[in-house]
Amino acid sequence: MKKLDMLYEGKAKRVYNTDVEDVLIVDYKDDATAFNGLKKGTIVGKGVINNKMSNHVFRLLEKEGVPTHYIEELSDRETAVKKVAIVPLEVIVRNVSAGSFAKKLGMEEGIRFIAPTLEFSYKDDALGDPMINDYYAIAIGVATREEIDIISKYAFKVNDVLCKYFAGIGIELIDYKIEFGRYKGQIILADEISPDTCRLWDIVTHEKLDKDRFRRDLGNVEDAYQEVFKRLGIN
Numbered sequence: 610m611k612k613l614d615m616l617y618e619g620k621a622k623r624v625y626n627t628d629v630e631d632v633l634i635v636d637y638k639d640d641a642t643a644f645n646g647l648k649k650g651t652i653v654g655k656g657v658i659n660n661k662m663s664n665h666v667f668r669l670l671e672k673e674g675v676p677t678h679y680i681e682e683l684s685d686r687e688t689a690v691k692k693v694a695i696v697p698l699e700v701i702v703r704n705v706s707a708g709s710f711a712k713k714l715g716m717e718e719g720i721r722f723i724a725p726t727l728e729f730s731y732k733d734d735a736l737g738d739p740m741i742n743d744y745y746a747i748a749i750g751v752a753t754r755e756e757i758d759i760i761s762k763y764a765f766k767v768n769d770v771l772c773k774y775f776a777g778i779g780i781e782l783i784d785y786k787i788e789f790g791r792y793k794g795q796i797i798l799a800d801e802i803s804p805d806t807c808r809l810w811d812i813v814t815h816e817k818l819d820k821d822r823f824r825r826d827l828g829n830v831e832d833a834y835q836e837v838f839k840r841l842g843i844n
């Protein structure tokens with residue numbers, strides 16, 4: 610497969626067209642941003658870890674019945690994926706209070722919920738990705754009721770699979786953001802699942818092993834990404 614022109618450069622990845630129809634190559638960078646791009650930095654080795662971790666997790670999810678964009682890992686940083694039309698929603702699932710949820714509700718971090726939550730943000734950098742609900746999403750035409758229902762079902766399925774998987778490697782899945790796209794009339798999981806997009810805490814010590822170390826200047830950012838990678842047992 611040949612990499613052609615760059616279609617899009619995002620904050621964490623570059624996306625390229627290829628000579629194969631409906632196939633893109635994503636190329637993961639070490640660039641890190643937070644607070645809607647206000648804070649910028651580099652996490653050395655992050656691109657490799659996020660690429661390999663995301664692919665590992667997507668292969669697991671496929672096996673468990675969640676369709677994904679994953680086709681083939683091409684190199685340490687590059688993966689061939691199905692070209693989707695991204696549904697412009699950040700789909701966020703939470704199991705334990707943290708981040709914006711804890712702040713909004715005046716709750717300390719680390720309180721396990723009675724049941725997981727699901728929320729949507731409208732993907733629009735200029736607006737700062739405002740939180741919306743299913744009715745807003747349908748009203749502004751970003752998704753239909755049927756699509757929202759499928760997305761919600763997959764989002765919770767991802768949660769069931771990943772909570773169990775991460776617990777098995779000593780990690781508590783606190784919360785995460787996923788994205789979906791339309792591909793040949795179906796909704797499939799796209800983008801990435803990595804320490805950039807999840808909160809991952811050591812199950813025993815509650816040490817943060819994710820991008821919060823960068824956002825909050827907690828130090829040992831690279832070590833945290835490496836620790837997660839090591840526990841995945843892939844290379």
Ligand code: ADP
Pocket residue numbers: 617618619620621622623624633678690691692693694695788790799800801
């Ligand atoms: P951002 O756009 O937030 O800066 P990235 O740097 O991760 O994020 O850029 C990757 C972009 O590619 C995102 O906008 C994401 O929605 C999009 N994307 C992810 N997977 C696919 C796919 N399979 N097909 C088309 N676009 C995708």
Ligand code: UDP
Pocket residue numbers: 699701707708709710738784785786805806807808820
């Ligand atoms: N998240 C993300 N991209 C975003 C916003 C959030 O990947 O643009 C992830 C974040 O890493 C966390 C979850 O979604 O795992 C919930 O984030 P939250 O709403 O608490 O926002 P934050 O505190 O990160 O601003």
